[in-house]
Amino acid sequence: MADFNSNQSETDKPLTSEFKLLTSHELFQHSFDCAVIAMSIVTLTGKLLTVNSSLCRLLGYAKEELIGLHYQTFFYADDVDAVAQLWKQMLQGECQSFQVEKRFLHKDGSVIWVSLSVSFVHHEDASPICLLAQIQDISERKGYEHKLEESRSNYQSLVKYNPDMIFMLDEAGKLVDANPAVEAISGYSKQELFGKSIQFLIVPEYLPLLKGMFEQAKLGVTGSAEGKILHKQGHQITLEINFIPKIKQDHVEGSYLIAKDVTKRKQNEAMIDQLHTKNQLILNAVTDGIFGIDEHLGTIFWNQAAERLTGYTYEDMFGSNAYHILTRTSESDAALQSDIPSALYRTIRDGVYDCNANEIFYKKNGDSFPVEYMTSPIFDENQIIGVVMTFKNIAERQHTEEMLRKSEKLSVVGQLAAGVAHEIRNPLTSLKGFIQFLQQGAVNKQEYYDIMMSELTRIELIITEMLVLAKPQLIRYQPKRIETIVQSVITLLETQAHMNNIQFVVVMEQQLPLVHCEENQLKQSFINLIKNAMEAMPDGGQIDIHMQMADDTTVRVIFKDRGSGIPDHVLARLGEPFYSTKDKGAGLGLMTTSKIIEDHHGQLMLESKVGEGTVVSVTLPIT
The missing domain is CATH 3.30.450.20 (PAS domain)
Structure with missing residues (x-):
């Protein structure tokens, strides 16, 4: 030890x-x-x-x-x-x-x-x-805390300032929290809803659907649907509803119900549907064919009249360029940049209203028919987003116009007959006399032969012009000299002019270019205009005929008489069918003349002063 x-x-x-x-x-x-x-x-x-x-x-x-x-x-x-x-x-x-x-x-x-x-x-x-x-x-x-605080702040801002209603529900479907939008949209405050099931808010017919979505959210499955709730004041509110599960550590603790008020949008959609239905009814009630294309040249609507006129359905045309299909042209986007595009392309390029009175469309079965159409731009905030084309089949109208034209032509020929008969009788008398001289053994036979041939040529010319004017011919536009056409008309009318003490004074610029025209129709229109001028001077007088260049692309023919003139109220109605200042006139002459000039893409203008006379100007495009 x-x-x-x-x-x-x-x-x-x-x-x-x-x-x-x-x-x-x-x-x-x-x-x-x-x-x-x-x-x-x-x-x-x-x-x-x-x-x-x-x-x-x-x-x-x-x-x-x-x-x-x-x-x-x-x-x-x-x-x-x-x-x-x-x-x-x-x-x-x-x-x-x-x-x-x-x-x-x-x-x-x-x-x-x-x-x-x-x-x-x-x-x-x-x-x-x-x-x-x-x-x-x-x-x-601190960095983590800052991020956490930022995330919390963002979450609070998202919930607080979100315009959509956000309900936070527990597993039993009772309200735990709600954002201010709930009160703003439903009328109920958070305090009034806290701890309660929101089933009483839901319109009964939507309750089974939303209950099913809530049960799916409890299983961790999101869902969305459209439903309606009752506002505190009793009216219904249409909502887009989304159920989102609230998950914490792999366990569903409840769900979020996010609802967007779409009541106004639904009302607007219903209004748009009504307007669309009304517009469609109007489009289908119109007898003219109407279709629209967008800025990419695809068809966006097609009315029943268009289907009836062409045989193509909306399904046939949707998304395609209807104009290409109907005209069977191969125009592409380059047509938009060309100097002379079609009316459709001028409208979509420049935003102008345009028309074409002489176009050919083809039906689905291959048959063709003449149409007249008008194009109108579609604007959205000053941007061209498409074109509306309205077209009509003018085959019947063209047939009627042709019948009127023939009727007027026969009337003109009948009125010329007396003057032509007198014109032919004079050379016939000469021929008869020379033949008698020859039978009696007259000398200087060659001189008589020359005179006889000259008279026969004049008879032949008059008869040929009469036949050409009266004979129905196939309309064929060809380059012609305007001075030759005018001279032929003067040849037919000069005998009648002499009988009425009327003189023609013709002034013409040298080397006028050719005019693309149907010669016989222009002759008919010029005869109508000169006859009107002659009838305006019953006591005789002078008719001036001037042929000149109007500008670089057109020729102008002016007919000026020295008659009594036409009052303004009468001048405004000239060209109307069956309106005439003549006792026996039908009012079709000037109407037919105007249509002929229009078909030639020309322009007819009348100016008149009472006591001074009338000036008629015809402007025609050159070739």
């Missing part, structure tokens, strides 16, 4: 020595320097006495750079006053320590969030010697 005790006593001696070593200044300094937490010993006035390596690493300074600096040197400017106040409270004895989370500035200027703990170091008499500051970097945690 003695030995044991003796050994124990010897062992206690070095232990006591080691304990003293543990409390020595060197060991404290070693522990201070090696601490993971950044630390500093600070004077009561705030200057750094010593710092450890962790603080140097945290702030980016060497130890020598930090010693002697004031603690405020490292604080972010906005945090200096708050820390200074806490420091003051410690020195005044109001507290023995404090801990705050503030911002430090790194040597490179970057900001570091830290947790700062400050406490007194005391003398043996409990008086403070200095302060111990412990600093821990919490920048990463």
Whole structure:
């Protein structure tokens, strides 16, 4: 036992020595320097006495750079006053320590969030010697907190300011929370709905559907449908409803019901449907064919009259260029840029209203028919988005016009007959006399033969012009000289003019270009105009006929009489069917003449002054 005790006593001696070593200044300094937490010993006035390596690493300074600096040197400017106040409270004895989370500035200027703990170091008499500051970097945690707060703020903003109703329901379908839009749309406040099932809001016929969607949401399945709820004041609100499961750690804790008020949209859609139906009824009631194309030249609507006239259905034309199909042309987008595009392309390119009175369309079965059409641009905010074309089959109208034209032509021929008969009788009398001279053995026979041939040629010319004018001919537009046509008309009418003491004075520019025309129709129109001028001067007089260039692309023929003139109220009605200033006139002559000029893409203008006479101007395009 003695030995044991003796050994124990010897062992206690070095232990006591080691304990003293543990409390020595060197060991404290070693522990201070090696601490993971950044630390500093600070004077009561705030200057750094010593710092450890962790603080140097945290702030980016060497130890020598930090010693002697004031603690405020490292604080972010906005945090200096708050820390200074806490420091003051410690020195005044109001507290023995404090801990705050503030911002430090790194040597490179970057900001570091830290947790700062400050406490007194005391003398043996409990008086403070200095302060111990412990600093821990919490920048990463602050970053997470900032993101979390930002996410929370975004979520709150999304819920609070969302124009759609958002109901937060528990697993039993009772309201847990709601956004302000719920009250704005339904009329019920969150307090009125809290803890209640929202079934009472739903219009009964939609309740089974929405219940099913709620049960699916409880299983983690989203769903959407259209439904209706009752406003607090009793009227119905149409909603687009979405059920979204609320999942936390793989467990469904409830659901979100998000509902958009689509009442106005549904009303607008219903109104649009009604307008569409009415427009379709109007389109289908119109006897003219109507179709529309968009800016890409695809057909977007096609009425029943268009289907009846062409045999093509809307399904046949939808998305295709109906104009190409109907005209069987190969025009492409390049037609939009051409100098003389069709009326359709002029409209879609320039946004102008246009028309064409002489076009040929082809039916689905291959038959062709003449049409007259008009094109109108479709505008949306001053942008051309398409064209509407209205067309009609003018075959019957052309047939009627042709019958009127023939009737007028026969009338003209009948009126010319008396003058032509007189014109033919004169050369026949000469021929008869010369034949009698020859039978009696007259001399200078060659001279008689020449005169007889001249008279026969004149008879032949008059009869030929009469036959050409009266004979139905195939309409064929060809380049012709306008002066030749006018001279032929004068040949037919000059005998009648002589009988009425009327003279023709013709003035013509040299080398007029050719006119693309149907010669026989122009002759008929000129005869009508000259006869009107002759009838306006029953006592005789002079008719001036001028042929000249109107501009670089047209020729103008002017007929001027010196008759009594036409009053303005009568002039305005000339050209109307069955309106005439003549006792036996039918009013078809000028109407037929106008139509002939129009078919030649020309223009007919009348000017008249009472007591001075009338001027008729015909302008025709050159070839």
